[in-house]
Amino acid sequence: MSSGTAATREPGSATVRSAAIAWRLATVVDVVTETPRARTLVLDVPGWPGHRAGQHVDVRLTAEDGYQAERSYSIASAPEDARIALTVQRLDDGEVSPYLSDVLRGGDRLELRGPIGGYFVWGVALGGPLFLVAGGSGIVPLMAMLRHRAAALTANGDARHGVPARLLYSSRRWEDVFYRAELARLAEDDGTLEVALALTHEAPPGWTGFRRLIDGRMLAEVAWPPAERPKVFVCGPTPLVEAVATALVELGHDPALVKTERFGPTGGSRSAA
Amino acid sequence: MTEPFISRGFRGRGRHGATAARLPPGQYETPDFPVLSAGPTPRTPVATWDFLLRGADGPAARWTWDEFQALPHETVNTDIHCVTKWSKLDTIWEGVSLDTLLAEAAARGVKSAPYVLAVSDGGYTTNLPLADVAGGRAWVAVKYQGVPLTPEHGGPARLLVPHLYFWKSAKWVRQLRFMEHDTAGFWESFGYHNYGDPWREQRYSGDA
Numbered sequence: 114m115s116s117g118t119a120a121t122r123e124p125g126s127a128t129v130r131s132a133a134i135a136w137r138l139a140t141v142v143d144v145v146t147e148t149p150r151a152r153t154l155v156l157d158v159p160g161w162p163g164h165r166a167g168q169h170v171d172v173r174l175t176a177e178d179g180y181q182a183e184r185s186y187s188i189a190s191a192p193e194d195a196r197i198a199l200t201v202q203r204l205d206d207g208e209v210s211p212y213l214s215d216v217l218r219g220g221d222r223l224e225l226r227g228p229i230g231g232y233f234v235w236g237v238a239l240g241g242p243l244f245l246v247a248g249g250s251g252i253v254p255l256m257a258m259l260r261h262r263a264a265a266l267t268a269n270g271d272a273r274h275g276v277p278a279r280l281l282y283s284s285r286r287w288e289d290v291f292y293r294a295e296l297a298r299l300a301e302d303d304g305t306l307e308v309a310l311a312l313t314h315e316a317p318p319g320w321t322g323f324r325r326l327i328d329g330r331m332l333a334e335v336a337w338p339p340a341e342r343p344k345v346f347v348c349g350p351t352p353l354v355e356a357v358a359t360a361l362v363e364l365g366h367d368p369a370l371v372k373t374e375r376f377g378p379t380g381g382s383r384s385a386a
Numbered sequence: 387m388t389e390p391f392i393s394r395g396f397r398g399r400g401r402h403g404a405t406a407a408r409l410p411p412g413q414y415e416t417p418d419f420p421v422l423s424a425g426p427t428p429r430t431p432v433a434t435w436d437f438l439l440r441g442a443d444g445p446a447a448r449w450t451w452d453e454f455q456a457l458p459h460e461t462v463n464t465d466i467h468c469v470t471k472w473s474k475l476d477t478i479w480e481g482v483s484l485d486t487l488l489a490e491a492a493a494r495g496v497k498s499a500p501y502v503l504a505v506s507d508g509g510y511t512t513n514l515p516l517a518d519v520a521g522g523r524a525w526v527a528v529k530y531q532g533v534p535l536t537p538e539h540g541g542p543a544r545l546l547v548p549h550l551y552f553w554k555s556a557k558w559v560r561q562l563r564f565m566e567h568d569t570a571g572f573w574e575s576f577g578y579h580n581y582g583d584p585w586r587e588q589r590y591s592g593d594a
Contacts, residue, residue, distance in 0.1 A: 124511055124575040128568045133592035134577075138391055171589075173412070174393040180401045183412040183471055208399055208414060216395045224391050229590060231576035232424055351421045355538055358426035368426045368508065375421050 136173065136226045137161070141219050142196065147291045151202040151250065152214060153189060156223065158197050164188055166257035167234035167346065170199065170227030174209060184209040187253040187348075187374075188228065191260035192236075193268075200291060202250040233346065233374045237265040241276035241344060242337045246327065246357050248283045248349025252291045254374065255280065255348055259306070263299055275305040281335045283327050283353065285314040309335050327353065329360040339365035348374040408465055409473050410584035416472040419539065424572070427537045428507040428558050435542055435560070437526065439487055441497035442564040447490060451542070455528075457482045457490075462525060464548040466555070467584040479546050481527030484519045487562075499564035503571060504545050507558040512571035513580070514547065514554060519562070523549055526559060551582040551589070 143155035169187045190198035203214035217223065235243065235258045243262070245255040259280065266275045284290045290310060300308040311323035311331065323331055337343035345366060347357050354375045362368050400406060400414055409415060432451040440446035449457070461480050467473045492498065502519055504512050518524065527546040528535060535541030540557025547554045553573045574580050579588040587593060 124572050125569050126575065128513070128570050128574065128580045131592045133594070134590050174396045174398065175390050176396050176398045177392055178401075179390065180398045181412065182396075182398050182400060182414065185470055212393070212396050221394060222391065223393070229577060232573075351538075355421075355427060362426045368428075371426050373423065373425055375423065 134226045134229065135160075136224055139197065139223045139225055141217055141221045141223060144217075144219055147200055148289050150214075150289070151200055151291060153198050153200045154213065154217065154223070155190075156197045156199065156225075158225070161197060162228070164192055164197075164228035165231075165234040165236055166192060166261040167254045168228035168230045168257075169254070170197070170225045171229060172199075172209065172213070173224045173226075174212060175224070182208050185229070187257070189253045189256050189260075191257060191264045193261065193264040200250065200253045200256075233348070233372050235261075235344065235346060237262060237276055239344065241278060242341055243276055243278040244336050244343040244345045245278065245280045246282075246332075246345070246347040246349070247280065248327070248353035248357075249285070249289070250291070251347075251349030251353070251374070251376070252282055253348075255282075255346060256292055258346065259296075259299060262306075263303065266303060275303060277305045277337075279307045279309070279335060279337065281309045281311065281327065281331070283311040283313060283323075283349070286312060287315075287317045287320075307335075327357055329363065332357065332360050333364055336361065336364070336366070339367070342367065342370060345371045346374075347371065349376070351375040405475055408475055410467055411587045412589075413467055413471055413473040413584065416474055418472075419474060420468065420470070420472055421538055422468060422470055422553070423538075423557065424510070425508060429537045430507050430542060430558065430560075432542050437487075437543065437559075438561040439491040439496055440561055440563045441491075442499040442566050443497050445496055446561075447487075447494045447496050449487075454482065454526075454543075457486055459528075460525065462527070462546065462548075464546075466548050466552050469551040469553055469578065469582070469589050473584075478531050479525065479527040480529035480532070481525040481543070481546060483522065484524040484526065484562075485522060487526065488520060497564065499566045501565040501568045503563045503565050503569060504554075504556040504559050505561040505563060506556045507560055510556055510558065510572050512545075512554050512556045513565070513569055513574055514550070515568070515581075516564070518547060518550065523547065549583075551579075551584055553578065554582055 139156040139158040145153040186199045189200045201213045204210045435451045437449045438446045465475045525546040545556040545559045
C-alpha cells in the first residue's frame with residue numbers, strides 16, 4: 114500500500130485490504146566498500162515494483178534448520194535506478210549485519226520484501242526547500258532522496274533550477290562518512306545543493322567543517338529559516354534525532370514538517386554521531 | 387515462495403535462548419528500549435493534560451491528570467513487540483486499565499461503539515477494535531519500570547496494548563474515540579497492517 118505502485122490513504126479513511134508485500138529473491142550483483150564498517154549491496158530484484166526515496170526493505174535470512182532472522186534496511190538507491198542498493202553498517206554484536214557484511218558476496222542471493230514505509234519519503238513533486246539531517250548510517254534514506262533529486266535534475270538538463278536542498282551530516286570521523294566522493298561531486302555539480310559535514314570524534318588536519326555534535330546553533334546556521342517552511346527529514350541514532358527535532362521546533366520550525374526516523378536505544382550520552 | 391530459501395553460511399543465534407519461545411516470528415530480543423516515532427516529541431505538562439473517552443455521538447468522559455491519578459492503577463508485567471523487529475521481555479508498566487475507563491465512561495452515559503481510534507498529542511492516531519482494548523488487555527500507562535514515562539517513551543501517558551505490535555500502543559495518548567466503523571490510523575494509512583498481531587506476523591497491509 115505504501116509502495117510505488119499503490120496509493121497511500123489518508124488517515125481516517127475506511128480500512129481496506131490490499132495485496133501482501135511479497136518476499137522476493139534478490140541477487141547480489143556488486144558489493145561496494147563505503148567505510149571500514151559499511152558496505153553497499155547492489156541487488157538485482159526480479160519483479161521489483163519500484164520505490165520512493167526514503168522507503169526501506171525487510172531482509173530475511175534462513176539457516177539450514179529453518180531458523181529465520183529479519184531486519185529492516187533503508188534503500189540507498191534512487192527510484193530511477195534499475196537496481197536496489199542497501200548500505201549496511203556492521204554491528205559487531207549484530208546477528209544479521211555481520212552476515213551481510215562478511216559472508217554475503219557477489220552472486221549470492223538474498224530474500225527481501227518491500228518497499229515499506231510511506232511517511233518518511235520525498236520526491237521532487239513534493240517540492241522544497243529540502244533540509245536533510247543525518248547521523249551516521251542515517252544518511253542512507255536521505256542519500257536516496259539526493260540521488261532521486263539529482264536524477265530528476267539530469268532528466269531536466271538544468272542543474273541550476275533543482276529543488277533547493279541542504280544536507281547536514283554528522284559522522285564520528287572522516288573515514289566514517291558514507292558516499293564522501295559522491296556527495297562532494299553532487300554539491301559541486303549542482304548550485305542548488307549544499308552539503309555541510311560535522312565530525313564529532315576526530316577530524317583530519319585542515320578540517321574546515323563542523324567539529325562537534327549537531328546543536329541548535331549549527332542548525333540555525335545551516336537550516337533554511339522556518340519562514341521558508343522547509344521540508345525536514347532527520348534520520349540517525351535516537352539521541353541525535355531527539356536533539357535535532359527538539360532544537361528545530363525551538364527554532365520555530367513547524368513540527369508537522371519535521372519527519373523523523375530513529376534507530377537504536379534511547380538514553381545514554383550523545384557520544385555517538 | 388514455496389521452498390524456503392536457505393541463506394548460504396547463515397547460522398543465526400536467536401533460537402536457543404530460554405526466552406526464544408516468547409519471541410513472535412521474525413522478532414529478536416533486545417535489552418534496550420528503542421524508539422520509533424514519526425516526528426518531534428511532544429511535551430505536554432500534566433497541568434494541562436487531560437484524557438477523553440469520546441462517544442460515537444459526541445459526549446465524552448473527561449479526566450484531568452489528578453482525576454486520572456485517583457483511579458485505581460494496575461502494575462503490568464508484559465513482553466512488547468515492535469514491528470521494526472525488536473521485542474523486549476518482562477517490561478513493567480503502571481497505569482489504568484481501559485476496563486476501568488470504559489466502565490466509568492458508560493456510567494457517565496458515553497455511547498460505546500465497535501471500534502476505537504486513539505488520538506495523541508502531535509496528531510498521531512491508531513485504530514483498534516473495542517474488543518482488543520477491553521477484557522484486561524489494554525491500559526493507559528503512566529509509569530515504566532517504576533518511573534514516570536519520559537516524553538520520548540510517550541509520557542505523560544501512553545496506551546499499552548501489548549498483544550499487538552507496539553505502534554498500536556499510542557504514545558502521548560489524549561483521547562479514545564468510539565467509532566461505528568473502523569477507520570485507518572496513522573501507520574495503518576502508510577502501509578502497516580490494520581490489526582497488527584505479532585504472532586501472525588501482521589506487519590504490513592495485506593499480510594495474512
